[in-house]
Amino acid sequence: xxxxxxxxxxxxxxxxxxxxxxxxxxxxxxxxxxxxxxxxxxxxxxxxxxxxxxxxxxxxxxxxxxxxxxxxxxxxxxxxxxxxxxxxxxxxxxxxxxxxxxxxxxxxxxxxxxxxxxxxxxxxxxxxxxxxxxxxxxxxxxxxxxxxxxxxxxxxxxxxxxxxxxxxxxxxxxxxxxxxxxxxxxxxxxxxxxxxxxxxxxxxxxxxxxxxxxxxxxxxxxxxxxxxxxxxxxxxxxxxxxxxxxxxxxxxxxxxxxxxxxxxxxxxxxxxxxxxxxxxxxxxxxxxxxxxxxxxxxxxxxxxxxxxxxxxxxxxxxxxxxxxxxxxxxxxxxxxxxxxxxxxxxxxxxxxxxxxxxxxxxxxxxxxxxxxxxxxxxxxxxxxxxxxxxxxxxxxxxxxxxxxxxxxxxxxxxxxxxxxxxxxxxxxxxxxxxxxxxxxxxxxxxxxxxxxxxxxxxxxxxxxxxxxxxxxxxxxxxxxxxxxxxxxxxxxxxxxxxxxxxxxxxxxxxxxxxxxxxxxxxxxxxxxxxxxxxxxxxxxxxxxxxxxxxxxxxxxxxxxxxxxxxxxxxxxxxxxxxxxxxxxxxxxxxxxxxxxxxxxxxxxxxxxxxxxxxxxxxxxxxxxxxxxxxxxxxxxxxxxx
Numbered sequence: 001x002x003x004x005x006x007x008x009x010x011x012x013x014x015x016x017x018x019x020x021x022x023x024x025x026x027x028x029x030x031x032x033x034x035x036x037x038x039x040x041x042x043x044x045x046x047x048x049x050x051x052x053x054x055x056x057x058x059x060x061x062x063x064x065x066x067x068x069x070x071x072x073x074x075x076x077x078x079x080x081x082x083x084x085x086x087x088x089x090x091x092x093x094x095x096x097x098x099x100x101x102x103x104x105x106x107x108x109x110x111x112x113x114x115x116x117x118x119x120x121x122x123x124x125x126x127x128x129x130x131x132x133x134x135x136x137x138x139x140x141x142x143x144x145x146x147x148x149x150x151x152x153x154x155x156x157x158x159x160x161x162x163x164x165x166x167x168x169x170x171x172x173x174x175x176x177x178x179x180x181x182x183x184x185x186x187x188x189x190x191x192x193x194x195x196x197x198x199x200x201x202x203x204x205x206x207x208x209x210x211x212x213x214x215x216x217x218x219x220x221x222x223x224x225x226x227x228x229x230x231x232x233x234x235x236x237x238x239x240x241x242x243x244x245x246x247x248x249x250x251x252x253x254x255x256x257x258x259x260x261x262x263x264x265x266x267x268x269x270x271x272x273x274x275x276x277x278x279x280x281x282x283x284x285x286x287x288x289x290x291x292x293x294x295x296x297x298x299x300x301x302x303x304x305x306x307x308x309x310x311x312x313x314x315x316x317x318x319x320x321x322x323x324x325x326x327x328x329x330x331x332x333x334x335x336x337x338x339x340x341x342x343x344x345x346x347x348x349x350x351x352x353x354x355x356x357x358x359x360x361x362x363x364x365x366x367x368x369x370x371x372x373x374x375x376x377x378x379x380x381x382x383x384x385x386x387x388x389x390x391x392x393x394x395x396x397x398x399x400x401x402x403x404x405x406x407x408x409x410x411x412x413x414x415x416x417x418x419x420x421x422x423x424x425x426x427x428x429x430x431x432x433x434x435x436x437x438x439x440x441x442x443x444x445x446x447x448x449x450x451x452x453x454x455x456x457x458x459x460x461x462x463x464x465x466x467x468x469x470x471x472x473x474x475x476x477x478x479x480x481x482x483x484x485x486x487x488x489x490x491x492x493x494x495x496x497x498x499x500x501x502x503x504x505x506x507x508x509x510x511x512x513x514x515x516x517x518x519x520x521x522x523x524x525x526x527x528x529x530x531x532x533x534x535x536x537x538x539x540x541x542x543x544x545x546x547x548x549x550x551x552x553x554x555x556x557x558x559x560x561x562x563x564x565x566x567x568x569x570x571x572x573x574x575x576x577x578x579x580x581x582x583x584x585x586x587x588x589x590x591x592x593x594x595x596x597x598x599x600x601x602x603x604x605x606x607x608x609x610x611x612x613x614x615x616x617x618x619x620x621x622x623x624x625x626x627x628x629x630x631x632x633x634x635x636x637x638x639x640x641x
Contacts, residue, residue, distance in 0.1 A: 020046040024056045027071050028064070035071060040078045043097075044090045050100050057104030065108060065120050072120050075101065077130060083137045083154075086146055095141075095153035099160050103637050106164025114168040121170075131170060135177035143182035148195070151186050155198045156637065162205045163633035171209050179206065180221040188230045193329070196237035197305060201633060204308025208626040212619045222315035231319050235326045238309060239336025242343040245299050246393075249346040252294045253397045257404075296353045301632035301639075303347075303360050307625065309340075310367045314615070320371055324380065324411060325387045338390045341414045344368075348422040349395040351435055356628055358435050361422070363625050365438040366613065368415055372442055373612050378449040382412040382457065390414075400424055403460050412446050413459055419443050423467050429478050433486040434621070436471075440495040445610055447502050450510035452608075461516045465523045468500060473530045479537035490546045493538060497553035498607050500524075504560055505599055505607065518587045521564050528561040549605050556600050567593045 023043050027035070065072060079101070082094040110116035115124070122130035138154050145151035158179065162171050183199040190196060207218040225231070250256055312319040328335045334342070344364045351361035372378045380388050389408045394417055396402060402417050422439045426432065443464075450457050475482065475493060482489055503520055511517045524531075535554045540547040568589050602608060615622055 018049060018052075020049050021052045024049075024053055027075065028056070028060055028068055035074060040074070043075075044078065044082045044093045046093070047089070048093055048096045048100070050096060053097070053100045054104060057100070062108040062110045062116065065105065066116060069120055069123070072105065073123055073126075073130075076121050076134075080130070080134050080137050083141060084133075086141070088146065091141070091146070092150055092153065095150065095157055098157045099153070099637065102157065102160040102164055103634070106160070107634070107638075117165060117168055117170070131173045132177070135173040138174075139177050139179055139182050142179065142186055142199075148186075148190060152195065152198060155183070155186065155202055159198060159202050159205075159633055160637045162202060162209070163630050163637060166205075166209070166627075166630045171206075174206055175209065175217055178217060178221070180218060184225070184227065184230050187233050188227070190233070193233050193236035194240050196234050197241055197302070200234050200237065200308045201305050201636075204305065204311055205626075205630060205633060207311045208307065208622075208629075212616070212623070219311070219315060222312055222319075225316060226318060228318060228322060231316075231322050232326050234312075235319075235323055235336045236329060238305060239326075239328070239334070239339040241302055241305055242336070242339035243334075245303060246339070246343040246346050248298055248300050249295070249350070249395070249397070252291055252298075255396045256393065292353075295350050296357075298350065298353075299343075299347055299357065299360060301635040304629040304632040304636065306360060306363055306367070307629040310363055310370075313367050313370050314613075317374070320374065320377060324371065324377065327387070334392070335390060337388075337411060338392050338414075341411065341418065342393045345392075345394040345414075345418045345421065346397075348418055348439070349397060349425050351422060352426040352428060352432065358432055359625050359628050362435055362438045362621065365419075365422075365442060368418075369438070369441050369445065370613055372412075372415070372445040372449065373610070375449070375452075378412075378445065379453055379455075381415070382410055382446065382449055382453070382455050384408075384410050394418065395421065398425060403463065410457075412449075412457070415442055416446060416459060416464065420464055420467050423471055427471075427474055429481050430485050431474075431478070431482055431492075433482070433489060433492045437491040437495060440492070440499065441610075444495050444499050444502070447499060447506075447510065448608065448610060451502065451506035454509045456512045457510055458512050461511060462519050462523070465500075465503070465520050468496060469523055469527045469530070471496060472527065472534050476530060476534040476537040489538070490544075490550060494546060494550050494553075497550060497557065498605075501553045501556050501602060501605075501607050504556065505602055514591065515587065518590045521560065521590045521593075522586050524557060524561040525564050525568065528558070528565055531558045531561060552600070552605060553602075553607070556602070560597065560599065563597055564590055564593050567596075 020043075023039065023046070026039070060068075075097075079094040079098050082090040083098075085091065105120055106117060118124055118127045121127075138158050141154035142151050142158070145154060158174065162174065165171055180203070183203055186199055187196045203218065203222075207216060207222060209216065209218075211219065309323070313323065323340075324337045326336050328338075347357065347364060348361045351358050372381065389410050391406055391408050392411075392414045394402055394414065396404070402421055419439050419442050423436070426435060449455075475489075475496075486492075504524075507517050507520055511520075531554060535551070535558065538547070538550065538554075540551040542548075568586075571589055
């Protein structure tokens with residue numbers, strides 16, 4: 001007997017397309033009918049479907065957009081009109097639509113990018129009127145929009161335009177219509193510090209737009225800004241971003257020590273670990289290839305905010321001071337600067353993994369350098385205090401590991417650790433000389449500050465000397481490869497020699513004990529042969545004063561090592577010490593050799609001082625970093641869309 005099937009089951013269910021999706025399709029429908037005003041009224045009343053609109057834009061190439069230029073121009077103009085009207089829900093719909101629209105339109109590959117983008121959005125004849133109107137509408141909405149959420153969405157639209165049209169003249173409309181007061185007003189009135197992220201990133205991009213071609217007005221704004229409450233809010237939001245950036249690395253390899261209380265930890269502490277309950281099976285750790293792929297994609301695009309921090313530190317002393325002294329919002333969270341140093345540690349630990357990671361590492365080191373170059377700030381960083389000391393989680397994802405320290409230390413100690421770790425983990429035959437030069441600069445400046453202020457500084461100094469001298473060995477071992485792949489290797493070798501020469505000449509005033517000073521000389525004696533080979537590998541150029549300075553400094557190191565080496569050999573010849581010396585015997589011999597040691601006058605060689613950062617001399621590097629930040633903001637906007 002046949003089973004009867006209901007006709008309701010036999011018929012396929014009809015698929016319903018949302019009305020807004022139909023309107024998206026009609027926008028790019030090739031017919032002769034002009035889109036009516038009723039269409040636009042309905043378009044900006046319906047809740048936008050961002051994903052569908054994004055897919056529709058992705059399916060259209062640049063030439064097709066130029067074909068539909070009338071429709072795209074009308075969409076842009078009507079969106080601005082609804083935004084200016086400031087009526088719910090049309091203004092919010094307009095902002096959401098503009099974010100997706102601009103991100104999609106500006107991502108296309110055009111034959112003539114600047115002219116074609118202007119044609120698609122406004123038309124060559126109307127561009128000035130349309131974009132002046134657009135910039136005014138965005139500024140007004142950010143400043144006095146009807147809600148914080150609407151104001152935030154206006155900032156997202158500005159981010160989409162600024163990052164997408166970076167290579168065009170359209171961004172200049174945001175320099176003619178100053179957004180700075182509106183952005184700072186938004187930050188000041190935001191209910192949480194985390195909402196300061198978008199305006200901070202936008203400010204960083206605008207301050208870098210054509211900054212070497214003309215006097216950027218946003219740079220002047222940064223210099224003159226004195227509202228400390230708003231500055232602290234920006235810094236607190238930045239600290240939260242740094243925590244998120246670090247967590248992306250920890251998700252790949254969890255190197256965070258477990259300090260929480262548990263029954264198992266307590267039993268293990270008193271020697272009864274066998275009684276502890278069986279641990280749950282840990283999730284499967286990623287394999288080496290998977291780890292490499294994940295680390296290569298880091299840091300995430302939120303790292304673009306580091307550009308804004310760099311510009312603010314460079315331009316504004318109030319911001320720089322508050323960056324290192326602003327306390328955390330609660331006792332359970334780290335200070336913003338602690339979070340910044342922690343995130344920086346992970347970024348520099350993995351700097352070699354991609355050119356992008358290397359650029360952001362250099363940006364981070366340059367920002368730290370700017371802080372240290374200020375004598376007052378550097379002294380603050382080096383002096384133990386409740387404001388500028390903390391126990392900071394530093395990266396320990398690959399050996400050799402930094403010494404584990406749980407006690408509170410001055411921030412300068414963490415900066416030395418970050419630099420030291422970067423030296424040890426980024427050595428490659430094709431060495432990133434720019435990265436290493438940037439890594440050595442903070443070390444030299446901190447040691448200079450310690451020597452000038454006679455601050456005795458507790459630190460694992462033997463590890464620092466060992467790493468620096470190992471770098472000298474690496475540089476002479478691969479000298480041929482390095483000189484072939486590096487334009488000017490002296491940018492790396494000179495600061496390295498300056499650090500060691502400074503330690504020899506003035507280590508007695510900043511090293512905490514004579515034992516640390518003795519250890520420095522002993523390590524020099526051990527590396528006597530490598531220092532000599534280094535001198536041979538990098539001969540001076542008679543026409544280059546830099547290499548002449550380098551020769552003098554390496555001679556100081558060689559002569560110092562030879563002085564103590566001669567004393568030790570003489571002691572062995574007299575039978576006063578054994579062929580293999582103990583640490584105590586080495587210390588005694590070295591202390592006896594102090595009296596007869598003569599170090600050349602180092603004045604005029606830049607050892608006891610340093611050249612300050614001059615951005616104009618590094619414009620190529622700064623522009624590369626700026627372009628990378630723009631790419632990351634595009635990714636952020638695309639993710640939100």
